[in-house]
Amino acid sequence: MNRPIIGISTSIIIDEGGMFPGYHRSYVNRDYVRSVLAAGGIPIMIPMSRDKEAVSTALSLCDGLILSGGQDVYPLNYGEEPHRGLGGVCPERDEFDYALYKEAKEKDMPILGICRGSQIIATAEGGKLYQDLSEMDNALKHNQGHTPDMPSHHVTITKGTKLHKIFGEDRIAVNSFHHQVIKSVGEDFIVSATAPDGAIEGLEHKNAKFIVAVQWHPEMMHATNEHMLNLFKTLVEQCK
Numbered sequence: 001m002n003r004p005i006i007g008i009s010t011s012i013i014i015d016e017g018g019m020f021p022g023y024h025r026s027y028v029n030r031d032y033v034r035s036v037l038a039a040g041g042i043p044i045m046i047p048m049s050r051d052k053e054a055v056s057t058a059l060s061l062c063d064g065l066i067l068s069g070g071q072d073v074y075p076l077n078y079g080e081e082p083h084r085g086l087g088g089v090c091p092e093r094d095e096f097d098y099a100l101y102k103e104a105k106e107k108d109m110p111i112l113g114i115c116r117g118s119q120i121i122a123t124a125e126g127g128k129l130y131q132d133l134s135e136m137d138n139a140l141k142h143n144q145g146h147t148p149d150m151p152s153h154h155v156t157i158t159k160g161t162k163l164h165k166i167f168g169e170d171r172i173a174v175n176s177f178h179h180q181v182i183k184s185v186g187e188d189f190i191v192s193a194t195a196p197d198g199a200i201e202g203l204e205h206k207n208a209k210f211i212v213a214v215q216w217h218p219e220m221m222h223a224t225n226e227h228m229l230n231l232f233k234t235l236v237e238q239c240k
Helices: 030-038 052-060 091-106 116-124 162-167 226-238
Strands: 005-009 011-014 024-027 042-046 064-067 111-114 128-130 153-157 171-174 181-184 189-194 200-205 211-214
Touching: 005 030, 005 091, 030 042, 030 226, 042 052, 052 091, 064 091, 064 116, 064 226, 091 111, 091 116, 111 116, 111 226, 116 128, 116 181, 116 200, 116 211, 153 162, 153 200, 162 189, 162 200, 162 211, 162 226, 181 200, 211 226
Parallel strands: 005 042, 005 064, 064 111, 111 211
Antiparallel strands: 011 024, 128 181, 153 171, 153 189, 189 200, 200 211
């Protein structure tokens, strides 16, 4: 049986102690790997690099792409100055993720954006971000800070969207680990999920085969939540 290969974008983590303080390591949280395996796919980590040929060749081995979570998106990418609540940024990773997304989209490759990945997709397509929840009125707590697989708040799923078809429900509970929020989406996208405070929690391309993004972390919930596993199963199925 041919199992689809799912590329997962990676980041850099810097050792703060141990034998090699300051040492740079390519990484992605293991839950991304486990969720793809559980869904029937083969995960491949794509190392962050400015070598465009290497990145393109790595992506050519894949049938689908996951843009993973991580640092804040650099606001100069979408024409704004830094807000005082902006967290750590990595312009090199922005460049890497935007290049991955652009090429995967050109190949009509199924794409799933998660947390930061959803914000990369939004800003690549003309959308804007709230750089910090302090910019929103009456915002919920969107960073639960513990127990990754525990639902933290509800989201309403827009009827007629791919997310609604995947989950089969109008309202589900999700986890939450972010302080940046999508403010607006480009004209080729629709909002597919929102939190009770109005925060955009899901978006998808109107016409592409499968470009779907969520603000929460389904990979952290896939082992205990059938809805979240179904999201990865759908991604894998779209790659066949």
